[in-house]
Amino acid sequence: MRLTVPLTAGVAVILVAYACGGGPPPPPPGPDLDSLNEAQRVRDSIEAARRAREDSLERVRRDRERLESTRSDSLDVMRRASERVRQQLEVMVHYEYNVARVRSEDARILDAKLAILQVNPGLRIQVSGHCDDRGSDEYNLALGNRRALAAKQGDR
Amino acid sequence: MCKAFFLVAIAAGATPLYAQDSIPPIDRGVRIGITYRPGVRPGLLVLGGARSLVLDSARAILTRDLDYSDEFEMITLPMGDSLSLGIGRGSGGTTSSASQEQFVNYALFAVLGAEFAVNVHSDDDSSVVMTLLDVQGQRFQRQVRMRSVDPSDHDFRLEIHSAADEFVRAATGVPGVASTRILFINRSRIYRTDSDGADTRPISPPEVEAMSPAWAPDGREAAYMEFPGTLYRHDIRSGSRLTVSPTVEYQNFTPEYSPDGRILAFSRATSDGTHVYTYNLAGDCCLQRLTVGRLYDNLSPTFSPDGRRIAFVSTRSGIAQIYVMDSDGTGQELFAPFDFGVTGASHAPQWSSDGLYVAFHRAIDRVPQIFVMEVATQTVRQLTSLSRNSDPSWAPDSRHLSFVSNRTGSRQVWIIDIRTGRTRQLTRLGEARLPAWSPRIIEQVPNN
Numbered sequence: 001m002r003l004t005v006p007l008t009a010g011v012a013v014i015l016v017a018y019a020c021g022g023g024p025p026p027p028p029p030g031p032d033l034d035s036l037n038e039a040q041r042v043r044d045s046i047e048a049a050r051r052a053r054e055d056s057l058e059r060v061r062r063d064r065e066r067l068e069s070t071r072s073d074s075l076d077v078m079r080r081a082s083e084r085v086r087q088q089l090e091v092m093v094h095y096e097y098n099v100a101r102v103r104s105e106d107a108r109i110l111d112a113k114l115a116i117l118q119v120n121p122g123l124r125i126q127v128s129g130h131c132d133d134r135g136s137d138e139y140n141l142a143l144g145n146r147r148a149l150a151a152k153q154g155d156r
Numbered sequence: 157m158c159k160a161f162f163l164v165a166i167a168a169g170a171t172p173l174y175a176q177d178s179i180p181p182i183d184r185g186v187r188i189g190i191t192y193r194p195g196v197r198p199g200l201l202v203l204g205g206a207r208s209l210v211l212d213s214a215r216a217i218l219t220r221d222l223d224y225s226d227e228f229e230m231i232t233l234p235m236g237d238s239l240s241l242g243i244g245r246g247s248g249g250t251t252s253s254a255s256q257e258q259f260v261n262y263a264l265f266a267v268l269g270a271e272f273a274v275n276v277h278s279d280d281d282s283s284v285v286m287t288l289l290d291v292q293g294q295r296f297q298r299q300v301r302m303r304s305v306d307p308s309d310h311d312f313r314l315e316i317h318s319a320a321d322e323f324v325r326a327a328t329g330v331p332g333v334a335s336t337r338i339l340f341i342n343r344s345r346i347y348r349t350d351s352d353g354a355d356t357r358p359i360s361p362p363e364v365e366a367m368s369p370a371w372a373p374d375g376r377e378a379a380y381m382e383f384p385g386t387l388y389r390h391d392i393r394s395g396s397r398l399t400v401s402p403t404v405e406y407q408n409f410t411p412e413y414s415p416d417g418r419i420l421a422f423s424r425a426t427s428d429g430t431h432v433y434t435y436n437l438a439g440d441c442c443l444q445r446l447t448v449g450r451l452y453d454n455l456s457p458t459f460s461p462d463g464r465r466i467a468f469v470s471t472r473s474g475i476a477q478i479y480v481m482d483s484d485g486t487g488q489e490l491f492a493p494f495d496f497g498v499t500g501a502s503h504a505p506q507w508s509s510d511g512l513y514v515a516f517h518r519a520i521d522r523v524p525q526i527f528v529m530e531v532a533t534q535t536v537r538q539l540t541s542l543s544r545n546s547d548p549s550w551a552p553d554s555r556h557l558s559f560v561s562n563r564t565g566s567r568q569v570w571i572i573d574i575r576t577g578r579t580r581q582l583t584r585l586g587e588a589r590l591p592a593w594s595p596r597i598i599e600q601v602p603n604n
Contacts, residue, residue: 137546
């Protein structure tokens with residue numbers, strides 16, 4: 001709109017001068033290209049700044065997502081590792097009937113538990129011995145205690 | 157003619173009675189060391205009489221108690237309850253009771269094979285009188301008048317049980333064991349039941365997982381273990397509990413009172429294994445360890461009736477067997493003989509109150525069976541062989557044993573008479589374990 005107004009005014013001046021038949025008309029005033037370019041430059045600059053800001057925000061968002069994803073993966077790994085450790089510590093050691101010695105095939109189970117305990121000196125576990133229903137109810141308490149002691153001491 | 161017919165009729169009526177005696181004991185799996193000879197036990201006839209809720213209840217409970225004493229040959233005849241005391245004079249004999257003379261047909265009772273007869277009647281609306289008659293001596297031998305005449309009263313049954321015990325004493329010289337109770341474990345809770353299986357109720361708190369009940373000698377207190385391993389003293393009447401102070405640490409189990417009630421022996425599981433300890437309850441002091449050795453376990457102590465010796469289980473030979481020691485821990489030696497490598501593990505010894513026997517269970521092909529060792533000769537006798545039978549506990553008569561058996565599918569408490577092998581089921585709950593038979597309960601003493 002601002003472009004249209006000066007052009008229209010120039011044409012009107014030429015038409016009036018020809019009709020009067022007077023001296024050569026003064027050169028018509030042309031558009032101000034510099035100011036146009038400047039305006040365009042300003043607009044471009046504003047647009048660039050906006051895009052740069054959006055790009056920056058997008059980068060930050062992606063970085064944050066990447067960090068969160070990494071952290072989540074890390075926690076998941078830790079959780080899975082912890083679960084594996086817990087499962088390993090919970091693996092049962094089985095005994096022969098009325099016997100408190102650890103079977104040779106079950107010794108590796110105790111070895112795996114021992115390795116975990118050695119790298120986790122702060123870990124506390126409870127060792128308890130159990131018996132099936134066949135033995136004497138009260139003797140089973142003594143046998144269970146003996147089995148727990150055997151597991152704790154690595155008797156095999 | 158009429159008299160001859162009568163005698164034939166009596167003989168015909170008596171024949172099935174003796175034919176019954178020749179039938180082997182119900183438990184065909186029981187091996188009986190002493191042969192049961194029919195007719196040796198005195199015949200006992202329970203007379204009929206007036207019917208009422210109170211009289212019928214008293215008669216039924218008394219009859220069952222006398223039957224369970226295994227001291228009598230219970231005489232049961234078709235229409236037998238029509239035999240009763242008459243009023244007025246007759247040819248058989250008379251005896252005085254209260255204000256009127258009663259006719260007692262002693263001659264008829266004698267022909268029926270009765271050496272004793274029992275009568276339950278009411279003098280008036282507010283009393284129940286139980287009478288033991290000596291048929292041969294033609295006299296009233298004992299008479300008990302009950303204080304309680306309300307069958308829903310807790311003491312009603314106990315009074316009848318006490319009367320039954322008194323009648324057994326009058327007839328045999330040794331009191332019966334009807335007025336006793338048996339503790340046992342049902343789903344981790346301690347229950348008590350009367351010796352006839354009636355009045356079964358829990359005594360330990362519902363939230364407590366308990367095992368190893370044991371009676372104090374006065375029958376008023378019991379000790380038991382509460383998981384994970386603390387021992388408690390439980391007052392039966394009030395339900396109040398006391399912790400046995402040194403047992404708040406470690407796992408402690410199988411408590412057993414000394415005969416004077418002053419010492420509690422028990423097993424304690426530690427990193428040294430399981431060992432027998434004693435604690436002075438009277439002085440609340442002096443925890444003492446009686447057994448040593450890191451490589452084997454010692455548990456399940458039981459005192460001799462003089463309190464000077466303790467039988468217990470030890471695995472020192474590589475397998476659990478029954479050993480004995482002095483009550484200070486000295487003089488430890490093998491008690492129940494066994495063949496090394498052949499005899500199965502032996503557990504749960506219980507010394508009888510007369511000191512003559514130690515009962516225990518021993519594995520036969522890995523299945524526990526009840527054994528009794530005669531202490532004087534150290535000879536061992538197997539009592540059961542049918543199904544799984546374990547954890548014997550003596551009645552105060554040193555004749556009956558309660559034990560756990562799964563012969564009817566689930567573990568229940570059963571009772572066996574070691575003289576005759578006669579066996580009966582005591583409990584009928586979901587399951588029952590670790591019975592402990594009380595001394596005679598003396599809360600109520602019947603008048604004479």
